[in-house]
Amino acid sequence: MIKFLLMVNKQGQTRLSKYYEAVDLGKRAALEADVVRGCLARRKEECSFVEYKDYKLVYRQYAALFIVVGVTENENELSIYELVHNFVEVLDKYFSRVSELDIMFNLDKVHIILDEMILNGHIVETNKNRILAPLLALDKMTES
């Protein structure tokens, strides 16, 4: 199962964090710093999987933004790798060419998207239209 998902930029600033198992606020900072350091240090030609403590980290880089997913030992790395891309595609579709700023300014919406895709540490939906349906409904609600 998925333990956490982080979006971090190259400067190591967290842009989004979601934990599927409660982690102490203090430990979060340490964990994020650790994880980010581990992933940022890696070169492009290195593989996207890192072993970190009990987790496996699966990360992908999009421009200056890293998406890092911490999963348990038994998770299929490749499927998570694909999931990350799927997530970015959904973001791209909603924000039409998503940028780091989109994510910062619309943190709550990104969370809605994420919650539609991953629930309780499991992949729950991968269809873009179905993922975006609640969000679009919400947008309509606020417009009216």
Add this chain to the structure above:
Amino acid sequence: MALKIVKGSIDRMFDKNLQDLVRGIRNHKEDEAKYISTCIDEIKQELKQDNIAVKANAVCKLTYLQMLGYDVSWAAFNIVEVMSSSKFTYKRIGYLAASQCFHEGTDVIMLTTNQIRKDLSSPNQYDTGVALTGLSCFVTPDLARDLANDIMTLMSHTKPYIRKKAVLIMYKVFLKYPESLRPAFPRLKEKLEDPDPGVQSAAVNVICELARRNPKNYLSLAPLFFKLMTSSTNNWVLIKIIKLFGALTPLEPRLGKKLIEPLTNLIHSTSAMSLLYECVNTVIAVLISLSSGMPNHSASIQLCVQKLRILIEDSDQNLKYLGLLAMSKILKTHPKSVQSHKDLILQCLDDKDESIRLRALDLLYGMVSKKNLMEIVKKLMLHVDKAEGTTYRDELLTKIIDICSQSNYQYITNFEWYISILVELTRLEGTRHGHLIASQMLDVAIRVKAIRAFAVAQMATLLDNAHLLTGNTQRNGICEVLYAAAWICGEFAEHLEDPMLTLEAMLRPKVATLPGHIQAVYVQNAAKLFATVLQKHEGETDSQAAQETSQLLIDRLPLFVQSANLEVQERASCILQLVKYIQKLQQKNVEVAEEVTALFAGELNPVAPKAQKKVPIPEGLDLDAWINEPPSESESEDEKPKAVFAKEEPKHSRSRHTEVDEKELARRREARKQEQANNPFYIKASPSSQKVYDAPGVEHIPVVQIDLSVPLKVPGMPMSDQYVKLEEERRQKEKADKKKKEKKKKREKRGKGRKGDSGPESEEDITPAHHVDIVTEEMPENALPSDDDDKDPNDPHKALDIDLDKPLADSEKLPVRTHRPEVLKSPAEDRDDNTIPQETKKKSSKDKKEKKKDKEKDRKRSKEDKKKKKKHKDVEEELPESLPEEVVQSEETKEASDLDFWLSSAPVPPVAQVVTVSSSAAAATVDSSSAAAAESEPEELKDTEPDDTKSSKHKKKKQKKEKEEKEKKKKKRHHHHHHHHSDAGAEDSVQNGTVEDEEPLPPMSNYSLLAENSYIKMMKEDADQVCDIQGNHQDESKVVVSVIFENKSDSFLKSMEFNVLDSLNSKLQRPDGAGPHDGLTVPFQLPPGVSNEARFVFSVQSIVMPQKLKGTLTFIVKTDESSTHEKLDFKLHFTCTSYLITTPCYSDAYAKLLESGDLKGSSLRLEGVNMPFHHLLARICFHHHFSVVERIDSCASMYSRSIQGHHVCLLVKSSDQTVSIDAKCDEPSLLGNVLDEIKQTFSKC
């Protein structure tokens, strides 16, 4: 009012929203903390306002700050406020904040229970959705308990959007409130076959996660998952299922066998790398579980290895990494297959990516052999020199040591080489693994006696050059090596060439800068060396040398006496006093050497690391009992100084075995060998090294001249390389010798041309250079075999290790919020038709209807497999309450046997056994007969279509099963022994346990004689199958009839044609293009004495009345001379029962059904029924396709459904041989006929 709103919005204009906050933080890069603290103050102000919009905005900002690492727990109550807003736009902000900030310890969570419950049952699906999502993050045990039932209800919600979320949340609920698992499990299982793939996938996810921790409880789901696996096309789901199978196979090797084929098919066909990878992984798991005695699977292994090679060769680093990862799993069981890819793995060592290099290192570990060890290690040593980062270098170092020391140094042929490698490794700067090298040195020196002389010489050099190791100020790690060096030199001082020199080296002032524990060893071993020197000079007329030694010690030891380290101080002062005393004696010319040596007499034996743990506790000794009064709590525990060499401690403890009984030792060694030989996991040394023990002695060791004066850093070639060369030469020479011998003995062989190539040389050819006696580590006598899997007692999944196959007890219900206290009724009253379980009342009627619809859909989808299981289960379900204890046991065996059926590809499934055992005792269980009937069903769909393309394997299997079934029928009918009897009885093993039931159910069968003549006998059963072949034709229902044809004559029967005169209502399904009067060809021929089964599908319009159809079977009887046409007329009787399908029903749904008032009632009384109640129920279940909804004492409610969706409900009560059946159905004529048929069934017996 209007003014207030205007004011509110004006207020808001001045408030910062999330965007402003983010921008502000970016603009205040220098004083971010200060800026944020002012923002937090503003937020606090905003939270004090009444306007919910303002509050929501504030909470939204807090969520962002929380992400940045600021503690916002002080706003927990405000978050709850926003959560309870009626507007969804605010509510979701509240829930988002809660899901990010709340955790189990947040105390306001208990305030949310009712709000969450309200949101869960909200008509707006997004309200429910957001509540579920939030809940998944902060659910506490209390919330889980209070809301479990609500969430469980949502699992059957009309909207898949809610269903899938509810299913996933249940996993968290199970973890927090394990009691909910059993009550919720049936519904969860149901969701595996949900029409919505998303829900299905969610259920698969949850069960996979549960099963991963406690696989054995989910073994019975294997058939269902197998079906899902072969039918699903969703790769995400497939991956999960395949993963689950990976967890199940270790428990059930037969499952593995069954999986191999579909998995290899997937491997061949899929283009998704993730799926391919998962399949390969599971195939590996399967092969591991089958590991022994399955040579047939070498093809699968080859396939996996091939695919992995493709992955590793791929330019995508991710695939490369995963390929190596999976390869290392194969390595454990099939090292040979991996070894052939050594080239590739070695290539990966040069990869740019460190994690890939590490994986490749892991693989190397399993790939070494006697032949290539030196070569591989040489390559690794090169990498050590090149390595940049210390972590990777340290990893290399540990790997080198692991590789060399694995399986008791199995692959080392030359220990001098190994010692030199270790010495070379000490040159690594700043490594953390000094102690690892040290312990290896100690281990080798102690256990390999032949190497001691060499080791001591090397260690002496090390000690002499200690300044090289300690030269840099903080090369801390590596100086541990000196610990080993000093100890080895001291302990095996007799091998020292010049003990005096070493003694001097050990007492240099520089030593005082070493860590305390090393100094202590130095001091102690200096004393040993002293004893050796004394002994050496004993008897010499000139006692000068001995006295000089004493003087040296007396001069140098005071340095250590001043040490800050207590251990060093104590030892030094003891020894100093001793030496002073000796000096006195020496001056009097007293011979002291012998006495001094006696201080250190005796040989140290290596003790296994776990030996201490394995000493059995003597009887009557309670280790936990206090010897003294327990100390007071206040006593502070001083931290003990960390023992760096904790592992070695036993070796150094001075409890020496002064005299070890050689015989005893030999005996123990023998016992150990025996044990190792029997232990499949113990990797034995190859025979060659075993033989070596008594092979000719030391003369054969190639003389390796090593100049001890050579300093550690040899310019140019490192030392160990010499060994590689020497080894090469030695092997060639050996080979040549061998060849010569062979030549002499035998005629010339082809191998002549092989000279000089290092080519295919088998393991056995390599004899070790050293005839080494590896002393095995000692274990205490009668050591206890301790299993080392200490599970974490805090693992939350432990609580979920619950048997899910046991039927639910009444007490096991999810807590339901009730408004008034539940009235306790006596069970007999309780079963009144109109009693509704409390929980159902709560649901809105709309909900109900939709739920029902949903269920129906589910049912339609459910195919044979499921039905078979259910039918089977239902029979079981009625048993438990009357026979609580035995039943549980038999349940298990039944469940197991069910799985057995599914799994057994062996020719004789357990039915045959049960039948043979019980033919006289009439003890066959319903289980076996129904399972036997059911077993043939799954294939039914395919079989009805004239489909010849099916694999012959399948057919064979099926025929065999049917034969057995047939055989069984015969026994029952004729009660005489059949010629097959002995055949079947021979194979008894699996489960005679089923037969031992106290109240076994009589055998039952739905087959009845259809027609018979001198040639052939037909028996039919209405297999109660609905096959919605075209799902859109809702009105068209189908019934499948299985007919067993048995050839009673001595002739060959062929060209059988089955034909039925269709009525308006019922029609035989003929293939397209056939006329309405054409017969159906029976797809087999019958040799004499053989029987086989065919199935025919009929479509039926109205099902309320029983029907009879006339039919004919025509066939050709072929004898040696002639062949004649024959025909046999029969009448097919379709009872109303045959239109019923066993359908399980939950008691809540059942109660609702009765409550709805759509059903008409009818009743039936049966007199003189003399059988136990559970037999009665079993009969109704079996013959009339009902399932038991609930049973209390001698009263039970039962349910069944017709193929056209009519509900049939029964309430069966029994007292004193009288059975009354109250029945309700929405179609009165159908009900009447069914009741008549039930009556008939019981009149027959």
